[in-house]
Amino acid sequence: MPTWPFDNSYAALPDTFYARLSPTPVAAPGPIRVNRALAAQLGLDADWLASPEGTQVLAGNALPEGAEPLAAAYAGHQFGGFNPQLGDGRAVLLGELLDTRGERYDIQLKGAGRTPWSRGGDGRAPLGPVLREYLVSEAMHILGVPTSRALAAVTTGETVYRDRALPGAVLTRVARSHIRIGTFEYFAARKDTSALRQLADHVIARHYPEAAHSDNPALALLQGAIARQAQLVSQWQLLGFIHGVMNTDNMLLSGETIDYGPCAFMDDFHPEAVFSSIDHNGRYAWCNQPSIAHWNLSVLAQCLVPLLHDNQAQAVALAQAAVDAFPERFLAAHQQGIARKLGWQGSAEGDRELVEELFDLMAAERVDFTLCFRSLADFADPGSPAPKVDGLFSPPASLLPWIQRWQGRCEQDGRSAAERQGAMYRANPVFIPRNHLVEDAIAAAVDRADFGPFEALLARLSEPFDYDPQARRYALPPQSGEVVHQTFCGT
Structure with a gap:
């Protein structure tokens, strides 16, 4: 077995952070796909992974040599x-x-069996x-969206029971870490300030090293996370992506x-769009995602209060001021992103009203x-x-009429039409993982053990900005009978 370049830092934290256990073996694993580009980045042999x-x-x-398997608490x-x-x-x-650039990544098996936190579940996927x-x-x-990634997927040769009997699989997931806001909540709920400080120090060293040199590292961590x-x-909003949970x-x-459980990209634009089968009240609708992120970050801030200042009132004030900066930060990021989608290099008076009118028209129609957005390009x-x-x-x-006003605004921007169009093509994809295509690929694999549609869709999604009329079916919205109204988490 080849050597994997493990350098395990989370396993060096106290045992209260996790439970040490190995994955539960499966009956007859079979390969589905190895992400060869990601394997090369991680310094792993893709041919061996597929063997x-x-x-x-x-x-x-x-287990590869050097692995220290664990399930994290949060x-x-x-x-x-x-x-x-x-x-x-x-x-x-x-x-x-540590990848070929010296950057650190978690390697996690999802669907690897029961853990102490399975809560009666089978631990499978x-x-x-x-x-x-x-x-x-x-x-x-x-x-271009920061995300966890898939290194590989394999079948298990076992059946998983949900609403019906389904084939089982394991996903090898890669992320810069799996430390969540909920990880901080775990120790805050137990009033374990020592563990909170250890966790904050770990996250700073791993994700926000510049915060270590701040006068208040915990505050710099919070500001960085925000x-x-x-x-x-x-970025989610600008792509019409709905996380769902x-x-x-x-x-x-x-x-x-x-x-990526009950997630979806919108087809028809509807600000209150919800796809998750368990989001009955629309808490995580597309239009609510910024405010939910703001709320979640306020929870992180509450967890960090004991680390921000010895004086409780001052600590709370620092936390509140940091969280209050989120709306402005989000608005600035969104405005920059929408300007790129609309082909503008800078800002001009009336831009905000023009953008709001566009979204109103899109929703009405x-x-x-x-x-x-692609047609605007x-x-x-x-x-x-092109x-x-x-x-x-x-x-x-x-x-x-809106398009005419937008074209007039573009003429003020100082770029040639060709330059503007090229920039807009790079900001507005034509191929996205549309829900009906994803469901078709899943159905073929689950019902017929046919992974051809999965492979074909994955190949098309690797070039989202380059429109090929020969692949028009991958860009088409669903027909009335193809619309996916709900997605599911799979647990």
């Missing part, structure tokens, strides 16, 4: 209600690798959610997207979110030879 011996490791049947607010004891219920962290996470997380990475979440959620245990201190230089999406999408009549 029978490598598949045994990716399924949890064998708490969390789930749909607003606090649960003091959650933890990895079906995931085992094998350890941490059905094939469908594994494929969904692989597809969507890799698409997000290509789109800045990263503002940027992250603005923004619980505090699903928000990473690294600032990456994680837990229920236009396709992705294709609407076509309008930036109508005479260019393939257009006009055969897929035509702006409604009510949007045409």
